[in-house]
Amino acid sequence: MSPTQTGPRARYREHTKEEIKQIALAQLAEGGIGSVALTRVAKSLGMSGPAMYRYFTNRDDLLSALISDAYDDLGAATADVPADLPPRERLHRMSAAYRAWAREEPHRYLLIAGDPLPGYQAPADTLLRARAALGPFLAVFASSRPSEHVLPLARQTAAWALRDPAVSEWVRGYTGASEDPEAAGRALAGGILSWARMHGPVNLEVSGHFEGMGFDPGALLHGEFEALADQFGLP
């Protein structure tokens, strides 16, 4: 299971891959996605360009690795909120954690929440990682009482869970073992609305669109989630 078992060669290989990713991250932090250049990574490692292709089949493959790590990191941040707090409080903590991570790592955030890379096809496990990052939100809404405006969405997401076993599995993994389709629909609707309501403010903030407006984006986000909690009748 652990790749270090495979001998010293594979060991060194993993180490080099890590070094490459590290340098790529530095380039990402400096100039955004466009600044991640295999040839410059190579130069920075004292190797010559084509050597990189031993470790990553191409640039997208390297970016893929960075994306995976970013999802895991973001997921760890949101999963860090204690589960024994009241739902509303948990929601605030999780959304604040999400925002905090995005502000700390703006370029990595944009890597996963920004423009789709043209031509890039995410590997299958990316979906799982994304769902893991959103999972903790689902738990908050399973036993909520959504108000009128949410019901249409909740109906649609309930149908989605019934249709797709992987989805109901996902929901069950984060909300407990209940099979109730209505509960699943609520959890999914709450999760998706949380996602959308975080994405709006946080993405605008990280992209610099709130610059100079002199209001506190954290307060805005808090207000948005107070409202969302109200909509789901969260205590």
Add this chain to the structure above:
Amino acid sequence: MSPTQTGPRARYREHTKEEIKQIALAQLAEGGIGSVALTRVAKSLGMSGPAMYRYFTNRDDLLSALISDAYDDLGAATADVPADLPPRERLHRMSAAYRAWAREEPHRYLLIAGDPLPGYQAPADTLLRARAALGPFLAVFASSRPSEHVLPLARQTAAWALRDPAVSEWVRGYTGASEDPEAAGRALAGGILSWARMHGPVNLEVSGHFEGMGFDPGALLHGEFEALADQFGLP
């Protein structure tokens, strides 16, 4: 005022600039921002590369032009909603128009609502265009009754308007001649929240993140704005 007055040469120049933008738009539509290449535009026009630099000082300058046009276009779409409808209805129409435009022109949408171009400094009038696109939303909220969770933001935006004359001018231009700082704060808070609540769902949808989830993003957006309208007590 009109640039066509300056003689046949300037006339031709403008025409060519338009042609260049047109081809650039086609490339944008095909492969996103990264696919807009001056050299290929030139080839497509039957000219040779460096000729482009007569018309745009560099690639960013061309992108700037596309961005300006996109803001104007989006602004026209949201401004198209009749002003004599009830506020809530207007809000739904405007948000739907925003989404529709984003879906019709996904790459142009991402050009203005997507990742910030690294190193790109927007020219001054871009701010005006962005504000114009958001202006019609402000009008909806000027005489609203925001609920508790909105008040902190409204207070901060009121202060913003008092501090920055260009902002209060902007607000007055879209809400009527009132100078009431509280009304300005409400209008701005409503506008910004509308922006954020559109940006979340629409950006996720256009970026393909809702793919395969089997719910209707339009319904999601509608629900979000029903909730927002409720928060501001809109009739």
Add this chain to the structure above:
DNA sequence: AGCAATAGTTATGCTCCATAACTAAGGTGA
């Protein structure tokens, strides 16, 4: 000890941005 896998190399070709230095029009004013 020797062989096969692996980490690296140089050489090459493509696309693209951008500048420099030159040429050919063509509109305009004396």
Add this chain to the structure above:
DNA sequence: TCACCTTAGTTATGGAGCATAACTATTGCT
């Protein structure tokens, strides 16, 4: 009307970056 100067275009050049091909040298393993 014609000479001139502006402007649209050209070729030549260079640099960054992705990627492949073909080769070399190391090194772990049997």
